[in-house]
Amino acid sequence: MQQSTYIIEVQNVSKYFGEKVALDNINLNVKKGEFVTILGPSGCGKTTLLRLIAGFQTASEGEIRIAGNEITQTPPHLRPVNTVFQKYALFPHLNVFDNIAFGLKLKKTPKQVIEKKVKSALKMVGMTDYEDRNVDSLSGGQQQRVAIARAIVNEPEVLLLDEPLAALDLKMRKDMQMELKEMHQKLGITFVYVTHDQEEALTLSDTIVVMSEGKIQQIGTPMDIYNEPINSFVADFIGESNILNGTMIKDEVVRFAGHEFECVDKGFGENAPVDVVIRPEDIYIFDPSDAAQLTGTVSSCIFKGVHFEMLVQTKEGYELMVQDYHAFEAGREVGLLVKPFDIHVMKKERTCNTFEGKMIDEQHVEFLGCEFECLPQTQFSAGDKVEVQIDFQNVILEDNEEDGRLTGEVKFILYKGNHYHLTVFTDWDEDIYVDTNDVWDDGDRVGITIAPEHIRLNKL
Amino acid sequence: MMKKILAKGYLWLLLALLYSPILIIMIFSFTEAKVLGNWTGFSTKLYSSLFSGGMHHSLMNAIWNTFVIALLAATISTALGSIAAIGIFNLRSKARAVMNFTNNIPIMNPDIITGVSLFLLFVSFGISQGFTTVVLAHIAFCTPYVVLSVMPRLRKMNPNIYEAALDLGATPFQALRKVILPEILPGMISGFILAFTLSIDDFAVTIFTIGNEGLETLSTYIYADARKGGLTPELRPLSTIIFVTVLVLLIVINKRAEKQQKE
Numbered sequence: 114m115q116q117s118t119y120i121i122e123v124q125n126v127s128k129y130f131g132e133k134v135a136l137d138n139i140n141l142n143v144k145k146g147e148f149v150t151i152l153g154p155s156g157c158g159k160t161t162l163l164r165l166i167a168g169f170q171t172a173s174e175g176e177i178r179i180a181g182n183e184i185t186q187t188p189p190h191l192r193p194v195n196t197v198f199q200k201y202a203l204f205p206h207l208n209v210f211d212n213i214a215f216g217l218k219l220k221k222t223p224k225q226v227i228e229k230k231v232k233s234a235l236k237m238v239g240m241t242d243y244e245d246r247n248v249d250s251l252s253g254g255q256q257q258r259v260a261i262a263r264a265i266v267n268e269p270e271v272l273l274l275d276e277p278l279a280a281l282d283l284k285m286r287k288d289m290q291m292e293l294k295e296m297h298q299k300l301g302i303t304f305v306y307v308t309h310d311q312e313e314a315l316t317l318s319d320t321i322v323v324m325s326e327g328k329i330q331q332i333g334t335p336m337d338i339y340n341e342p343i344n345s346f347v348a349d350f351i352g353e354s355n356i357l358n359g360t361m362i363k364d365e366v367v368r369f370a371g372h373e374f375e376c377v378d379k380g381f382g383e384n385a386p387v388d389v390v391i392r393p394e395d396i397y398i399f400d401p402s403d404a405a406q407l408t409g410t411v412s413s414c415i416f417k418g419v420h421f422e423m424l425v426q427t428k429e430g431y432e433l434m435v436q437d438y439h440a441f442e443a444g445r446e447v448g449l450l451v452k453p454f455d456i457h458v459m460k461k462e463r464t465c466n467t468f469e470g471k472m473i474d475e476q477h478v479e480f481l482g483c484e485f486e487c488l489p490q491t492q493f494s495a496g497d498k499v500e501v502q503i504d505f506q507n508v509i510l511e512d513n514e515e516d517g518r519l520t521g522e523v524k525f526i527l528y529k530g531n532h533y534h535l536t537v538f539t540d541w542d543e544d545i546y547v548d549t550n551d552v553w554d555d556g557d558r559v560g561i562t563i564a565p566e567h568i569r570l571n572k573l
Numbered sequence: 574m575m576k577k578i579l580a581k582g583y584l585w586l587l588l589a590l591l592y593s594p595i596l597i598i599m600i601f602s603f604t605e606a607k608v609l610g611n612w613t614g615f616s617t618k619l620y621s622s623l624f625s626g627g628m629h630h631s632l633m634n635a636i637w638n639t640f641v642i643a644l645l646a647a648t649i650s651t652a653l654g655s656i657a658a659i660g661i662f663n664l665r666s667k668a669r670a671v672m673n674f675t676n677n678i679p680i681m682n683p684d685i686i687t688g689v690s691l692f693l694l695f696v697s698f699g700i701s702q703g704f705t706t707v708v709l710a711h712i713a714f715c716t717p718y719v720v721l722s723v724m725p726r727l728r729k730m731n732p733n734i735y736e737a738a739l740d741l742g743a744t745p746f747q748a749l750r751k752v753i754l755p756e757i758l759p760g761m762i763s764g765f766i767l768a769f770t771l772s773i774d775d776f777a778v779t780i781f782t783i784g785n786e787g788l789e790t791l792s793t794y795i796y797a798d799a800r801k802g803g804l805t806p807e808l809r810p811l812s813t814i815i816f817v818t819v820l821v822l823l824i825v826i827n828k829r830a831e832k833q834q835k836e
Contacts, residue, residue, distance in 0.1 A: 169736050189739040196740045206755040215751075216741035267741065571717035 119178075120145040120271060120303045121166060126175030128161055128217045128327075132542075133251040139175070143271075143305065144463070148297050150306045150314040153324035154350065159307045160275060162324070166305065167196045167273050180270055186338045199276040201256040201497055203248045209235075209259050209554045210244040216267040232264040233336035237296060254285045269296075271303045278313065300421050323347050344459055345534075348390040349527055355396075357432050357530040359389035359458065367458055370530065371429030372406060374451065378458040386457045393434040393459035395455035398423065399436060403450025409433075411441045425449060431530040466508065466545055469573070470501040478570060487568040500571040505548035507533065507567035510559045517560020521545065523553045537561065598800055602809035603608070609804065623807045632807065635794035642704070642790060643772035646711035651765045653712065655718025655757060660748075661720065662727040673724075676717045687714055687782035697783065702784030710782040711772045718771065719764035726760035763829055766822055791815075 121143040128136040133436060136158045143149050151159040164170045166176060168189030184192055195216070196222050213231045222230075235241050238258040240414055248256060257277055264272055274293075278286045294317055297304050315335040316319050322447045323330045323338060323346075331343040342348035342519045345356050350526045359369035364379035402410055409427035421440045425433050425447060433449065434442050441447050470480030472493045494497055514520045521539035528534075535547045537559060545561065553559070597609075602620070607615045623632075658698035661672045679687065691710045695702055734756070776792035783793060791811075798805055 167736075167740060169739070188745075189736070190742045190744055194740075196737070198733040198737060200731055200733060202731050202736070202737040204734055204752055204755075205731075215738070215743075219742045219747065263737075263741070 118145070119143060120147075120180055121164070121177040121462060122176075123166070124176045124178075126162075126172045126177060128158075128165060129173045136165070136172075136328050139327075139329060141322060141329065141332070143272075143303060143364055146301055146303055148294075148304045148306065148319045149322060150308060150318040150320070151322045152207065152308055152311060152314040152350075155309055156211065157310075157324045158327040159324050163196075163273055163305065163307045165273055166271070167194055168192050183187070184312045189312060193269055194271040194273055195267050195269040196273040197257070197264050197277045199279050200262045201253075201280075203260055203263070205249060207248070208244070209240070209246045209248060209251075211264050212248060212259060213263045215263065220267075229326050230266050231262075234262040237261045237265065237299070239292070241335055254289060256283065258326060261293075261411060264297075265300060265302075265404040271304065272300075272304060274304060274306045276308055277306075279308070279310075286313075293317060315351070320458050323350065325350075326375070329354070341457060342390060342459065344462055345388045345527055346525070348388075348457070348459070352354055353393050353434060353436070354529060355391045355393060357389045357391075357431065359387045360437050361385045361387050361458065365453075367456065370407060370427060370433075371433045372452065374406065375453045375529060376456040378456075381458065381460065386464050388461055388462050390459060391433070391451055391455060393421070393422065393436040395451060396433060396435045397440075397450040397452075398425070398435045398437050398441055399450075401446050404427065404450060405450040406451065407433075409447060409449065411443050411445045411447055414440055414443050416528040432528075443498055457509055463546065466501075466503040466544070468501045468503075470496045470499050470570070472499060472570075478563075478568065481519055481539055481543055481545070485518060485563060485568060486565045487570065488565050490570060492572075493570065497573050500573050502571065503545075503567055505546050506532075507563060508537075508545060508547040509562045509564070510535075510537070510549060510551070510553065511548060511562060512559070514560045517562050519545075519561040521559055521561055523555060523557040523559060526553065526555060574765055588608070592609075595812075598809050599813045602813045603805075607806055608775070608805075609809070610665060619806055620810045623810050632805070632811075635789040635791050638704075638788065639791040640771055642711060642792065643769050646772045647765050647768040649708075650712045650715035650768045651761055653717050653718045654764055654768075655723050655761050657716065658720045658723035658727060658757070658760075661754065662692055662724065670822050676720050679717045679829070684714070684775070684777035688778040690740060691778065691781055691783040701786075702782055703786050703788055705786065706782045707779055709792070710778050711775065714775070714778055715768035715771055718767050719761070722764035722767060723757050723760040728759040730756050761830065767827055770819055770822055774819075 119142040119225045121141070124140055125143040126136060126139045128133070151162060152157045159184055161170065162334045165172050166179075168184070168187060172185055173184070179193060204215065207215070210231055213234055214227050217227045217230060231244070232241075233242060240255065240258050240260050240262065243251075243255070243259070248259060251259065261277070278289050278408040280492055281289060289314060293304075294338055301394060301487060306317060318335055320332065321335055321338045323334050325346050331338060331347050333341070339349065342351060348354045348356055357369045359367050361378075361381040361384070362373060363369050365376055365385050367374050367376045367378070367387065367389060399405070407427045407429075412424045412426045413431070414423045417436075420438055422438045423437065423441055425435055429447070431471065435449065470478045470481040470493050472490070473479050474492075474495050475486055475489050476486055477498065478487050479485070480503060509519045518539070519539055523535055524538045524544070525536040526533055532548050532550050533553070535549060535553060537545050539548055539561065593611060601609055603611070603615050603617065604612050605616045605618050661669055661676070664672060688710075691713065695706050700706060730753075734752050736749055738752040742763065743751060763784065773791070776796065779790055780793055780796070781791070789797070795804070
């Protein structure tokens, strides 16, 4: 058998729950001894991916290997992995010792060996002398330590952790993070850690896998992910950021917020539409002077403990978040400056909505499961398949669902400095992207209308 | 003050109405008189003749039958009900609601209907009625109660512990035995006790399924005895013993429920 350098190999794995796609063609390789964090908002598929590796669910498509062995359909009790659950999942009828010894007893390990191993596992999690305690009498943090001991005592090749600290309070969580990191170094085994807490991911991991909507968005070191987010979703999810629409004028020159800036990115081509990401701590703020690239007025200033967080309204009408150790009170005129290497330029994933549609007659086209009126067409005849394009700003959202041709739910909101970029999940199961100045909330139900003159039809 | 006395008085009147028949039987179990209502002085003779009684061979038989049937029915329905509860619990929410409803129908159903329908079922399948049919019938009406008493334990259980057991190397069967079973055991015991008392107590279903081979349970015996003309005096101490036993069982069930609530 070919010896692989990867302990876990996930190849082209998809998982469907009925019609719903939970995981969409996932490819992930984990090196032996790595601390990998799968990070994403709730419902992004991260827990499903972990459960596929643990074996509690099986993949609809694709292949999973652990230590070179194909285990896609192997039941969980035959896999060389152990799991730490979010809600501990200790056996309430067993005491601490018997909980930890559970796996070893099943393997018919001799009694003296069990005792020795349980003792050393308890020592590892800092719970020496707790053997005879009832698990219900332990605090949340202690229960999670026992759960970790119960998993590592079996010496798995991979330890899977499903949001293990989510149920703990902040102080306890911070302590446990450090302990987990130490434990990882001492044990030398692979950790796969699932969390929705980006700070936790940045603190703990060797590698972060950012997921959204069943897809992997980016894989990289914490530094890579933070400094070079691959798209606006990752930039928005990891840390605070200003995300603006921009145009790459030529190599190393980008235009956004009404000005041209020097940057370090190239290879986008001339006049290419891009997303520009600037971290709030990378913007210099000072009294207006010639050095300022942008000028504006502070609209709010909040003390955040270490720094102040200020919102600056620029003269061109863009809102930027700035973090600085010095306070500039609301109402004050300020100058702003960004250094070239702090401007992160990302290719736009899309510049307009594109759907596949079908002509009904000269003035009607069907797409997203609905019939829309369009301008009279001569080019196409009824029944022709066409490509439908609609610009983001031409999609109109209505408060009343009945007012729209189509209904959907606001799913993801991105503030772009002077407008919001929304992802609306239509009831036809496809996303439509909308630029708007109105404020919507995540989960709002909306009606969607599109004026006939804003529907562009192209040959497929 | 007057109000308080009235309120208390009402309560005691109610309790007296509810419990006086039993109390009368209990009191008159400690006398020798053949006819209920005659007090001929304190005596425990009826108790001793109940236990030594060679003359009440058929009564002893009925008691024995009752307990064997109750034990069998309670054991089997506890096993069936627990497995069913686990199955129902793991259904998708819609199917689960349907199954829970289906499980409740036999509980709501009047005993007499259950009895008649089981009678018709056995007759139409040509099964000769006797001990087996009574046990089967009792299993049939006890099982839903076991399901009902096991279900809350499953709901309270951390859903991950079954997976945790698998994860630690247990086969699905081992996980069921070592993790799920200990978790639902209190519910199973309550269910068993409930099924046991229901089975002892039952008359309507039993009378329809007992056949005419001369098999008697306590309830059918007492019924027949009462119709023959007056109760056998020994039934008074027997009723007392059964009442006390059931009372103790009820207290045990309630205490267990209380303890579980506290947890």
